[in-house]
Amino acid sequence: MSMTISADLCTACGDCxxxxxxxxxxxxxxxxxxxxxxxxxxxxxxxxxxxxxxxTADSIVPLEA
Structure with missing residues (x-):
C-alpha cells in the first residue's frame, strides 16, 4: 500500500x-x-x-485500492 495527501487539506508546510x-x-x-x-x-x-x-493538518491517509 501507499499513503496519499489530500490536496484539499494540505497546507504545504513541508513537515512530511x-x-x-x-x-x-x-x-x-x-x-x-x-x-x-x-x-x-x-x-x-x-x-x-x-x-x-x-x-498537523491530518491530510495524509492510506491510499484506497
Missing part, C-alpha cells in the same frame, strides 16, 4: 518531506505529493507512517 525514509514525498503545484510506487508506509522501519505522524 524530510521524515520520509524512502524520499517518496515531493512538492508539486503548491502541495506535497506521495509517489505511490516508492512509498512503503514505513513498513519495517517504523510502527506508523512518519509523514502521517507529523502532519
Amino acid at each position: 518531506e524530510p521524515v520520509c525514509p524512502t524520499n517518496a514525498i515531493i512538492p508539486r503545484k503548491g502541495i506535497y505529493f506521495i509517489k505511490a510506487d516508492v512509498c512503503t508506509e514505513c513498513d519495517g522501519e517504523f510502527d506508523m507512517p512518519q509523514c502521517m505522524n507529523v502532519c
Whole structure:
C-alpha cells in the first residue's frame, strides 16, 4: 500500500518531506505529493507512517485500492 495527501487539506508546510525514509514525498503545484510506487508506509522501519505522524493538518491517509 501507499499513503496519499489530500490536496484539499494540505497546507504545504513541508513537515512530511524530510521524515520520509524512502524520499517518496515531493512538492508539486503548491502541495506535497506521495509517489505511490516508492512509498512503503514505513513498513519495517517504523510502527506508523512518519509523514502521517507529523502532519498537523491530518491530510495524509492510506491510499484506497
